[in-house]
Amino acid sequence: MLLSTPEERPASFQLFGADPDIMADAAEIITTHSPDMIDINMGCPVKKVTKRGAGAALMSTPELARQIIEKVISKTVIPVTVKIRSGPNSTLINAVSFAQMAEQAGVAAISIHGRTWAQGFAGLADRNIITDVKQSVSIPVIGNGDILSHSDGLSMMSETKCDGVMIGRGALGNPWVFSKDGRPDTPEAVLQGARQHLELIEQFLPAERILGYVKNHISRYFKGLPGSSKMRQNIFNCNTIQELKNDVLMVN
Numbered sequence: 173m174l175l176s177t178p179e180e181r182p183a184s185f186q187l188f189g190a191d192p193d194i195m196a197d198a199a200e201i202i203t204t205h206s207p208d209m210i211d212i213n214m215g216c217p218v219k220k221v222t223k224r225g226a227g228a229a230l231m232s233t234p235e236l237a238r239q240i241i242e243k244v245i246s247k248t249v250i251p252v253t254v255k256i257r258s259g260p261n262s263t264l265i266n267a268v269s270f271a272q273m274a275e276q277a278g279v280a281a282i283s284i285h286g287r288t289w290a291q292g293f294a295g296l297a298d299r300n301i302i303t304d305v306k307q308s309v310s311i312p313v314i315g316n317g318d319i320l321s322h323s324d325g326l327s328m329m330s331e332t333k334c335d336g337v338m339i340g341r342g343a344l345g346n347p348w349v350f351s352k353d354g355r356p357d358t359p360e361a362v363l364q365g366a367r368q369h370l371e372l373i374e375q376f377l378p379a380e381r382i383l384g385y386v387k388n389h390i391s392r393y394f395k396g397l398p399g400s401s402k403m404r405q406n407i408f409n410c411n412t413i414q415e416l417k418n419d420v421l422m423v424n
């Protein structure tokens with residue numbers, strides 16, 4: 173999971189956990205892999221993470237979060253950042269005080285997803301909380317939530333004055349989200365993008381061993397295009413990378 177290529181630098185490696193000593197040890201270990209940044213996950217709502225008090229659950233335990241941040245920073249020379257949510261739930265929106273705590277504890281930047289832990293991925297991300305966090309700290313703030321295009325990113329930056337944006341779901345099957353022109357108009361150009369993605373997966377990862385992951389990513393390219401459900405079916409019916417390449421993506 174720590175593999176990366178020079179082309180994708182700067183790269184941030186993220187840790188999650190709730191035990192300050194274990195997190196500090198983990199930071200020491202990943203420092204030897206020379207990331208450009210180390211991020212601490214304080215935003216993940218997935219049960220298997222939060223039931224151990226990690227991820228978004230740390231929004232409810234800011235004192236523990238502070239200890240984690242301080243211990244991690246004490247064990248690495250790499251800049252440490254945190255990823256947070258707006259708060260644990262709609263009655264406790266504490267991102268501003270949490271961000272101030274994180275800044276005092278020494279983080280280099282904060283990214284904030286404008287939803288609460290309780291919301292998971294429901295509803296819309298709240299840009300006002302991103303504005304409030306930006307106004308309350310002097311370190312860089314990265315806004316996150318529901319950015320589906322280059323222009324969505326620019327509008328979040330101008331509305332909230334955040335220093336940068338983070339894109340999650342909008343980038344799945346759509347690497348063009350980062351460019352001004354966006355996804356190409358023709359199915360052939362989208363297909364070409366999917367082929368290039370597969371080529372890169374094969375170059376850097378054990379593609380055959382992670383066929384399920386590959387199919388999942390490649391099938392997302394065709395979302396919304398005519399014939400996409402048939403395409404998806406064809407992709408998931410493939411038993412090998414070769415089949416996927418030759419029979420579905422028509423790589424010659």
Ligand SMILES: Cc1cc2nc3c(=O)[nH]c(=O)nc-3n(C[C@H](O)[C@H](O)[C@H](O)COP(=O)(O)O)c2cc1C
Nearest residue numbers: 213215216255285316317318319338339340341342
């Ligand atoms: C499949 C998937 C995996 C994710 N994994 C992580 C993760 O490992 N760490 C993290 O901080 N956020 C993770 N997220 C959350 C995203 O970073 C982001 O906060 C969230 O998806 C909202 O942004 P979006 O609307 O652009 O998707 C993940 C989201 C998705 C959909």
